[in-house]
Amino acid sequence: MADDTNNPYAALGVAKTASDAEIKKAYRRLAKELHPDLTGNDPTKADRFKAVSAAYDLLHDPEKRRRFDAGEIDASGQERPQQQYYRQYAETDPSGRYGFEGGFDDLGDLFRNAFGGRGGYSNARMRGQDRHFHMEIPFLEAITGGKHPVTLPGIGRVEIAIPAGIEDGQTLRLAGKGEPGVNGGPAGDALVTVTVAEDPVFRREGNDIHMDLPISIDEAVLGGPVEVPVPGGRVRLKVPANASSGKVMRLRGKGVKGGDLLVTLKIVLPETEDPALAEAIRAWRAKTAYDPRKSWEGNRT
DSSP: OTTTTTTTHHHHHHHTTTOOHHHHHHHHHHHHHOHHHHHOOOOOHHHHHHHHHHHHHHTTHHHHHHHTTSSSBTTOOOOOOSSSSSHHHHHEEEEEEEOTOOSSSSSHHHHHHTTSSGGGGGOOBOOOOEEEEEEEEOOOHHHHHHHEEEEEEEEEEEEEEEEEEEEEEEEEEEEOOSSOBBBTOOOOEEEEEEEEEOSEEEEETEEEEEEEEEHHHHHHHEEEEEEETTTEEEEEEEEEETOOTTTTETTTTTTTTTTEEEEEEEEEEOOOHHHHHHHHHHHHHHSSOTTTTOGGGGGGG
């Protein structure tokens, strides 16, 4: 079995040719299966969750993915060491810029010399590795922002600042919350990838928000004010008289970062049949029949 820690594609169970949408779908499915909050902190699933989160953090970033595929960085996002030794440069470079007086038998001699014979480069200060996590937040919290409390394995309870307008798949950085550094080096960071939950009312497209608004038949015919929800509160919307289902009304500035809220009207009839309404419609139809499909494109097919 492939080592998922070294192969982000294997960690997510996707092919190397997978599209961004396929990678995102695989990540969201696995994150819900493996998240510590849903698995009782099962250590095996927690480890796999970390591998899945790290893989997604690398592959959903186009530049990181390109560099990984090209062999420039490893699965943790760290730079890969150069494949040639200084001696090879010295032997092939006619200028002699990479030659060393007296010569070194190997790279160990070079580093021991550079660090004053203190046991090679093992004494160097090194930054700790980053740690990867996943967090799901409600749709409206992603729009309005705020403080989101969450328990991160190995870190504990923290409050994460959610910037207003954060998008699904974005990663937040908690400085210094990663693995400790080596030989006094700085700690790594905690990288928290955010999934935005779907909302039963709103849906986002870019910086605009869309919603369907149910209206009654009398509101459609006569018009009038209707109270509607918006991110962060409620407003009154004036439905125009003679409004058809599918009519879109725009509330400017009620979307994300200056975007708009687009309200699509949907005429909803009473749940139970109303004889009086049916009789009124029959009388109206007898006097004023009209064809709503007169100019419909479907008549041309």
